[in-house]
Every structure is written in structure tokens, then in C-alpha cells.
Amino acid sequence: MKQANTKPIHYVLWDLGPGGMELNVLQYIDHFYGHSKMEVYGLRATENTLFDESKVKVICARNNPGNTYWKYWKYCRSNRKDIFHLNNGGPVILLITLLAGVQNPIYHIHGTIYWKSAIQKVYLKFVWFFIRILLTFRKVTFVANSHYSEKVFRDNVLKVKPLVIYNGIDTGRFYAHFHPRKRLKKMAYVGRLHPGKNVELVIRLFEEIAADHPQLELHIAGSGPLQEAIRKQCDASPFYQRIICHGFISDIERFYGEVDLFLFLSAFESFGNVLVEALLTGLPVLTSDIPAFREIYGEHHIFELGKPENYNNIKQRFIQAVRTYPVLASKPLTMIEELKHRFSQQNHVDQINALYVQM
Numbered sequence: 001m002k003q004a005n006t007k008p009i010h011y012v013l014w015d016l017g018p019g020g021m022e023l024n025v026l027q028y029i030d031h032f033y034g035h036s037k038m039e040v041y042g043l044r045a046t047e048n049t050l051f052d053e054s055k056v057k058v059i060c061a062r063n064n065p066g067n068t069y070w071k072y073w074k075y076c077r078s079n080r081k082d083i084f085h086l087n088n089g090g091p092v093i094l095l096i097t098l099l100a101g102v103q104n105p106i107y108h109i110h111g112t113i114y115w116k117s118a119i120q121k122v123y124l125k126f127v128w129f130f131i132r133i134l135l136t137f138r139k140v141t142f143v144a145n146s147h148y149s150e151k152v153f154r155d156n157v158l159k160v161k162p163l164v165i166y167n168g169i170d171t172g173r174f175y176a177h178f179h180p181r182k183r184l185k186k187m188a189y190v191g192r193l194h195p196g197k198n199v200e201l202v203i204r205l206f207e208e209i210a211a212d213h214p215q216l217e218l219h220i221a222g223s224g225p226l227q228e229a230i231r232k233q234c235d236a237s238p239f240y241q242r243i244i245c246h247g248f249i250s251d252i253e254r255f256y257g258e259v260d261l262f263l264f265l266s267a268f269e270s271f272g273n274v275l276v277e278a279l280l281t282g283l284p285v286l287t288s289d290i291p292a293f294r295e296i297y298g299e300h301h302i303f304e305l306g307k308p309e310n311y312n313n314i315k316q317r318f319i320q321a322v323r324t325y326p327v328l329a330s331k332p333l334t335m336i337e338e339l340k341h342r343f344s345q346q347n348h349v350d351q352i353n354a355l356y357v358q359m
Contacts, residue, residue, distance in 0.1 A: 069325035076100030168348025
């Protein structure tokens with residue numbers, strides 16, 4: 001490692017499950033273990049199912065009595081001279097961090113949705129207004145995980161320009177399963193089964209072509225609140241015998257290596273780890289029109305189907321992509337070297353470490 005930070009680091013998360021932000025923190029712990037004392041603070045966590053507590057102290061704050069915000073303020077106040085790395089904490093958590101006296105916390109943006117209702121927007125905008133006042137004499141280091149999430153934050157939340165640091169991927173782990181695809185036998189969805197992921201559209205698209213491709217199967221890997229609804233939709237399909245729901249898969253690199261087409265039609269994403277992972281195995285992808293996805297595959301517009309709300313357009317482009325599958329399948333090979341460099345774990349962690357050293 002280049003020059004290493006030695007100050008204690010506190011990673012602040014809402015939950016401690018296997019999500020994208022949490023897996024990023026897992027990378028940091030693996031890389032900085034032995035150089036810095038580290039703690040993970042789960043604001044509403046009741047259990048730790050992810051972090052090795054022989055390497056890092058884990059605090060599941062929900063298990064301790066008291067108000068969530070008051071407990072967090074006291075935690076910040078006790079450790080205010082250390083480094084605080086907030087992962088999508090939201091404006092209230094950032095405000096508490098600053099009011100508790102923490103100097104220059106890192107506010108790491110992993111998302112593009114900042115409020116879900118008009119009332120929530122007014123309340124949160126009010127909090128961001130106070131933060132803007134504090135920023136006239138206090139410093140916060142803002143980091144975004146894509147140019148798209150940086151722009152959304154700057155346009156809709158706060159007129160600052162976050163540093164863009166792409167998520168780090170264990171590129172070698174996925175590239176080890178690389179092989180060019182020749183025939184379309186298995187299509188797949190990988191990711192959380194959450195509202196906005198549009199897994200139901202993936203099932204509908206499979207049904208559009210299943211009769212003409214009698215050997216084709218659909219494989220769905222992931223878990224979440226829509227798991228039962230997705231399973232019912234699959235069971236009701238006339239092609240239910242060819243739809244397999246796997247649930248959560250730990251060795252996801254193997255899964256990518258065994259399928260031939262990946263559909264990811266999410267309505268909102270700030271990045272797209274799963275797309276990088278899939279392409280590294282040689283798996284062609286078809287996606288919605290999220291700008292962050294274009295940062296991953298560049299000028300290869302053959303991967304883009306369009307807006308999820310325009311199903312007829314997506315359907316037509318999907319059917320055309322399937323007809324010209326060999327062309328689609330040839331594209332990942334041309335992108336491998338750039339993907340391995342731009343989105344490597346080492347590249348990501350080196351940039352994060354550079355921030356820590358400056359603190």
C-alpha cells in the first residue's frame with residue numbers, strides 16, 4: 001500500500017446486510033486492516049451478518065436503548081477527532097455528525113433518490129439548507145460513485161461538486177469465469193427483488209420469445225421484499241417450468257458464467273456493479289436507459305433497450321437484440337481491459353486511501 005492512514009476510521013451505515021455500500025466497506029476493512037483501527041456503526045442494525053469482528057468492531061445501534069439520533073450524536077462526540085466515512089447517511093445524519101464536532105467527514109453518495117414524497121422533500125431540503133450554512137465554515141468531503149450520481153446530487157440537493165470514485169469490483173474474481181458466449185440458452189436477472197428493479201418486465205420479455213425458443217430458460221438470482229410476488233408471477237406463467245428462481249447466490253461469478261444474457265431494467269441506479277461483474281465474465285447485457293450504465297459500457301448502445309415505462313419499445317428492441325445475439329455476445333470481449341482497469345478494487349481503494357491520508 002502507498003502511504004497509509006493511521007487515524008481511526010468509523011464507517012457509518014444504516015444497515016449491515018450484503019448490499020452494495022456494505023460490500024464496499026468490507027473491501028476497505030480487508031485493505032486497511034492492520035494499518036488503522038476501524039469501527040462499523042449500523043444506525044438501525046440489530047445484527048451483523050457480514051463483517052468479521054476479529055478485524056473490526058461492529059456496533060448494532062438498534063440493540064442499545066435510546067433515540068437513534070441521540071445515540072449517534074454521542075458516538076460522534078466521543079470520536080470527533082477520528083475519520084468518519086458516511087455511506088448514504090442522509091442529511092440528518094450528516095448534520096448530526098457536523099454538530100457533534102467531527103472534522104471533514106466523508107459523505108459517500110450511493111444513490112439518486114433523495115425523497116419519496118412532497119412533505120419529505122420539504123423537510124429534507126430544510127436540513128440541507130442548514131448544512132449549506134455550516135459549509136461556509138466547516139468542511140465535508142463529498143464523494144459520488146458515478147458522474148451521473150454526482151450530477152443528480154449537485155442539481156437537486158446541494159451545489160457542490162463531489163469527487164467521483166467508481167465502485168471497486170474484484171475484477172479478477174469475475175474475469176476468471178470469462179468465456180465468449182455462442183448461443184442463447186439461458187437468460188437471467190441478478191440483483192435485489194425490490195420495487196423499481198422491474199424484474200416483472202424481465203419475466204414478460206422472456207414470455208415474449210419463449211414459444212419461439214423452446215430451449216430457452218430464465219434464471220432469477222436475488223432476494224428482497226418482492227420475492228413472493230415474483231415467484232407467484234413465475235408460477236402463473238405458461239412457461240413456468242422454464243423459469244427458475246434461485247434466491248440469493250453467494251458464488252455469483254459462477255452463476256454469471258453459466259448464463260448467456262443478462263437483463264437489468266432498473267428504473268433508478270447510481271452505478272451498476274452487477275453490469276461490470278457480468279461483462280467481466282463475457283456475459284452480454286441488456287439494460288434500461290440509466291445514464292450511469294453508459295459510463296460502464298460507453299458507446300456500445302446495442303446494450304440499451306430504453307425506458308422501462310415504454311414497454312412496447314423495450315420489447316421491440318429486445319426481440320431485435322435476440323435476433324442478432326451473436327453481435328451482442330461479441331461486445332464484452334472488446335471491453336475487458338478497460339473494465340479491469342477502471343473498476344478494479346485496487347484503483348478504488350487507492351483513491352479512498354488518498355482521501356484518508358489528507359484528513
